[in-house]
Amino acid sequence: MAVLESRWSTRRREKGRRLEQLGITGSSKVVDAWCIDDVLATLIQPGDRVSIEGDNQKQADFLAGALAQADPERLHDLHLLISSVSLPVHLDIFERGVASRLDLAFAGPQSLRLAQLVEDKVVTIGAIHTYVELYARMFVDLPPTVALLCAEGADEDGNLYTGANTEDTPTIAEATAFHDGIVIVQVNKIVDTLPRVDIPGDWVDVVVVSPKPYKLEPLFTRDPGKIGRVEILKAMLAIRGVYERHEIVSLNHGIGLDTAAIELILPTYGEELNLRGRIARNWVLNPHPTLIPAIESGWVESVHCFGGEPGMERYVAARPDVFFTGRDGSLRSNRVLAQLAGQYAIDMFIGSSLQIDGDGNSSTVTAGRLAGFGGAPNMGHDPHGRRHGSAAWLDLASGEGANRRGRKLVVQLVETFKAGGTPTFVDRLDAVDVGEQAGMPLPPVMIYGDDVSHVVTEEGVAYLYKADSIEERREAIAAVAGATPIGLRHDPQVTERLRRDGVVALPEDLGVDVRRADRSLLAAKSVGDLQAWSGGLYDPPARFRNF
Amino acid sequence: MAVLESRWSTRRREKGRRLEQLGITGSSKVVDAWCIDDVLATLIQPGDRVSIEGDNQKQADFLAGALAQADPERLHDLHLLISSVSLPVHLDIFERGVASRLDLAFAGPQSLRLAQLVEDKVVTIGAIHTYVELYARMFVDLPPTVALLCAEGADEDGNLYTGANTEDTPTIAEATAFHDGIVIVQVNKIVDTLPRVDIPGDWVDVVVVSPKPYKLEPLFTRDPGKIGRVEILKAMLAIRGVYERHEIVSLNHGIGLDTAAIELILPTYGEELNLRGRIARNWVLNPHPTLIPAIESGWVESVHCFGGEPGMERYVAARPDVFFTGRDGSLRSNRVLAQLAGQYAIDMFIGSSLQIDGDGNSSTVTAGRLAGFGGAPNMGHDPHGRRHGSAAWLDLASGEGANRRGRKLVVQLVETFKAGGTPTFVDRLDAVDVGEQAGMPLPPVMIYGDDVSHVVTEEGVAYLYKADSIEERREAIAAVAGATPIGLRHDPQVTERLRRDGVVALPEDLGVDVRRADRSLLAAKSVGDLQAWSGGLYDPPARFRNF
Numbered sequence A, B: 001m002a003v004l005e006s007r008w009s010t011r012r013r014e015k016g017r018r019l020e021q022l023g024i025t026g027s028s029k030v031v032d033a034w035c036i037d038d039v040l041a042t043l044i045q046p047g048d049r050v051s052i053e054g055d056n057q058k059q060a061d062f063l064a065g066a067l068a069q070a071d072p073e074r075l076h077d078l079h080l081l082i083s084s085v086s087l088p089v090h091l092d093i094f095e096r097g098v099a100s101r102l103d104l105a106f107a108g109p110q111s112l113r114l115a116q117l118v119e120d121k122v123v124t125i126g127a128i129h130t131y132v133e134l135y136a137r138m139f140v141d142l143p144p145t146v147a148l149l150c151a152e153g154a155d156e157d158g159n160l161y162t163g164a165n166t167e168d169t170p171t172i173a174e175a176t177a178f179h180d181g182i183v184i185v186q187v188n189k190i191v192d193t194l195p196r197v198d199i200p201g202d203w204v205d206v207v208v209v210s211p212k213p214y215k216l217e218p219l220f221t222r223d224p225g226k227i228g229r230v231e232i233l234k235a236m237l238a239i240r241g242v243y244e245r246h247e248i249v250s251l252n253h254g255i256g257l258d259t260a261a262i263e264l265i266l267p268t269y270g271e272e273l274n275l276r277g278r279i280a281r282n283w284v285l286n287p288h289p290t291l292i293p294a295i296e297s298g299w300v301e302s303v304h305c306f307g308g309e310p311g312m313e314r315y316v317a318a319r320p321d322v323f324f325t326g327r328d329g330s331l332r333s334n335r336v337l338a339q340l341a342g343q344y345a346i347d348m349f350i351g352s353s354l355q356i357d358g359d360g361n362s363s364t365v366t367a368g369r370l371a372g373f374g375g376a377p378n379m380g381h382d383p384h385g386r387r388h389g390s391a392a393w394l395d396l397a398s399g400e401g402a403n404r405r406g407r408k409l410v411v412q413l414v415e416t417f418k419a420g421g422t423p424t425f426v427d428r429l430d431a432v433d434v435g436e437q438a439g440m441p442l443p444p445v446m447i448y449g450d451d452v453s454h455v456v457t458e459e460g461v462a463y464l465y466k467a468d469s470i471e472e473r474r475e476a477i478a479a480v481a482g483a484t485p486i487g488l489r490h491d492p493q494v495t496e497r498l499r500r501d502g503v504v505a506l507p508e509d510l511g512v513d514v515r516r517a518d519r520s521l522l523a524a525k526s527v528g529d530l531q532a533w534s535g536g537l538y539d540p541p542a543r544f545r546n547f
Helices: A010-022 A033-043 A061-068 A088-095 A111-119 A131-138 A169-177 A229-246 A257-272 A289-296 A313-317 A335-344 A391-395 A430-437 A470-479 A492-500 A527-533 B010-022 B033-043 B061-068 B088-095 B111-119 B131-138 B169-177 B229-246 B257-272 B289-296 B313-317 B335-344 B391-395 B430-437 B470-479 B492-500 B527-533
Strands: A049-052 A078-084 A099-106 A124-128 A146-154 A182-190 A206-209 A250-253 A282-284 A302-304 A348-351 A355-357 A409-413 A454-457 A460-463 B049-052 B078-084 B099-106 B124-128 B146-154 B182-190 B206-209 B250-253 B282-284 B302-304 B348-351 B355-357 B409-413 B454-457 B460-463
Touching: A010 A033, A010 A182, A033 A061, A033 A182, A033 A206, A049 A061, A049 A169, A061 A088, A061 A146, A061 A182, A078 A088, A078 A131, A088 A099, A088 A111, A099 A131, A131 A169, A131 A335, A131 B335, A146 A169, A169 A182, A169 A335, A169 B335, A229 A257, A229 A348, A229 A391, A229 A409, A229 A454, A229 A460, A250 A257, A257 A289, A257 A348, A282 A335, A289 A527, A302 A335, A335 B131, A335 B169, A335 B335, A460 A470, A470 A492, B010 B033, B010 B182, B033 B061, B033 B182, B033 B206, B049 B061, B049 B169, B061 B088, B061 B146, B061 B182, B078 B088, B078 B131, B088 B099, B088 B111, B099 B131, B131 B169, B131 B335, B146 B169, B169 B182, B229 B257, B229 B348, B229 B391, B229 B409, B229 B454, B229 B460, B250 B257, B257 B289, B257 B348, B282 B335, B289 B527, B302 B335, B460 B470, B470 B492
Parallel strands: A049 A078, A049 A146, A078 A099, A099 A124, A146 A182, A182 A206, A250 A282, A250 A348, A282 A302, A348 A409, A409 A454, B049 B078, B049 B146, B078 B099, B099 B124, B146 B182, B182 B206, B250 B282, B250 B348, B282 B302, B348 B409, B409 B454
Antiparallel strands: A454 A460, B454 B460
């Protein structure tokens, strides 16, 4: 190695200085949990950019908690990068004056408190991203000075085993380790030999055994017991009007009872329609328990996962032909690669939304909540950088000559009204006002109307990609918007014309018998049924053991 | 681990069977080069999907050559996944009847022969992708059965060291290793202790020392001696009309003399304009030697790389504040992560093209050549999944209310005519006919016209994002298309109106003094000058040692 001039290696020298001060330049990378306060006080300095692993599911909660205990006289003005601000302690770090600036992707359960802290000027938000955007910036203008990560286990050399929830760890570790940042990892245990290596020890500076296992949320478990007739009707409409019609082979499902209903009627309704093997073969999604009956019935060829799901460990390990797993048998997930697959390699993204406006723009941001985006905008748009064809993608092709191109299906699957009688279709998204109040440069829209190809409601299917003007798109949305303010404005004569032109389809147009929409179509009616389908391999988390 | 039912673990059992047959289920993963034919004949079976590491730069050439020597009676009908079909031997595998199907991303030097082999039905093309699309499909519907990869070095456990050209290896290895595929790696040497670990040995099944180092192409070196007045004029127009005007902080540069000219006048012309620190700070690109003067002059804060560049090893290692490097000092590149950064985290993509049509569609595909796409379509479009703002992105914002959004700059930088008097602006892209002849479902357009925000030629700058109709976009393109067929159709009165409206700017509108466009503005005028700027750290490859 050439002798480094100090003016070109400030990051490396500073990293070396801090590690030396801590005294772990030697052999083992493992430090004791009781000295974590000293470790953080030595390795983190005021003004640092610190990435805390707050993923969609797993949380570096011990390290986040320790950072919240830091002395704000010594440690302050940190700039935090947290993809999912999920824990109260994430915001405690700001309230205690240790951090002041935040870049994030999602803030589900903390969204109300975050909005308040922004208004109180305790938190300054850099930007709200999608997951992959935030990681992308770690390689451009936001490389972390320090990363606080988590894993299942480590060996003395710092090699890491993540088990099923690899999630975001390799990406944050790479951005930090290869730009002379400091990588600190909390693990559940230290072992001599890891079941497999997910991240080389080479990329890790300090390992600490957390007093308790890291927190992991079962975000993707939906109880079939909660699925009713309306969800089943929508599922039938989606299968006939979208999956069958466009031959959807590869897909992502968002979280929710609507998509869970689709998963659960594939082995019944889908089988009747003779669709097994023709649709829904290749999936990009977390290991949804409600997918078990379809897997066991031979519908599913492959599933690549963003993360894991508590309780699905033994089932996934027993189905390696379907899931991506390691030598040790357990799932290997990877959020960046699954997002890439979900953006570029699948025919369809289908998901729900809390609000849709007359133009088809949608958002899950509602009054007073800075909820963020997660991964939906990345997968829920038509990627202009895609160049390979598939039957579904080409089925939506338009344009002539050099302008001809295919299109990804982006499907919104919603009920016209939500529980409590709140309309889903609204004149103005709450997101517009939330964005203004929070001083955001643009409204936090989740999916743009012109990217949406289909809207499915209990009323029918709107084929927005066929609309030849923004007016016709609005008319098609209104036609399936039921008795909401948007729906009430629809003109029955226009709807008839749209049906004739194939821009809108009602249940009878799709051969869907509304009377059959009941729970008898569900391949599993309870969490217990899912467990039975799995042959006892699925272990539902305690909160779902209600059968 | 649960006992695996055989019907759910066919891939794993088959992998185990083949490795056992080869007899390397034991300790060392290293096999001798002389038995490579047996290794491949045992580990690869007819009909397998085989990924051969053909990257943009580095090539698993020893393994590809061995595969081409296989007995087609025993091994046939392989489905190859090769991101860059760059070596004659890649196509020999098809001509010898070992493989029949190909999915690829790019086929630069082999594009003519590939087109011929497709016409002769020797090669059936699945699809032509961008790089990241092809990798995305490896996690969805194209997981490799076997991957043939390459690295600098390995240890006995199969841990891999890639050095500067990490490129695509970790991604292909992950897709293969975690879906019970077999990972075979050619390395330049076996060592006891690696300088760093880029890929854990856990993911690798077989390592073989290649008789000679893998082939690596210096694709990103441009000789400043070849830059003339027209390139310099275009560079001045781009800096004033695009970089300065929109405050472009983060960016990618395509390959070519045009962008090299920009890199070389930042320290002269850019400095005069007092732009240092205000523009072009964060880069996503391979380590271009022509960026050395800008780096040495303090313009560049960071560079994240898709791959490396021969000759730049010592220079990069000596500038760790700028480049992403490992503990060993050498570059860590990563094509997927750099493409992600280039798609979502930068203000601007700027590159050249061989042909542009009147609508702004462009392609590097010309008659008879199936060249493919590489990475340009991924970075050269406006990603609708982006949600964070930057000054440049917001400067191009349009729409009202929920429809308001920012826009990425996608800039085409071309000369109106190419060497030999061939017009760049054409009525019809050759790609349209090539696509038809090759039976492609859509024309192989590189960048779509509606994604292009600016066109820069020696005539001036067309601000296409300001055009309020497709007609005005055509007029603006014609206004800067010079004496080409497209340009000759422009109406001088329309051009005057477009200048008044700011849709078109000529050099005088931008304060660019055309007379100053000469080589005196270049910070380095030769490869030797680049070496001098580097303080002797840059080692130009032999073919560029012309000074």
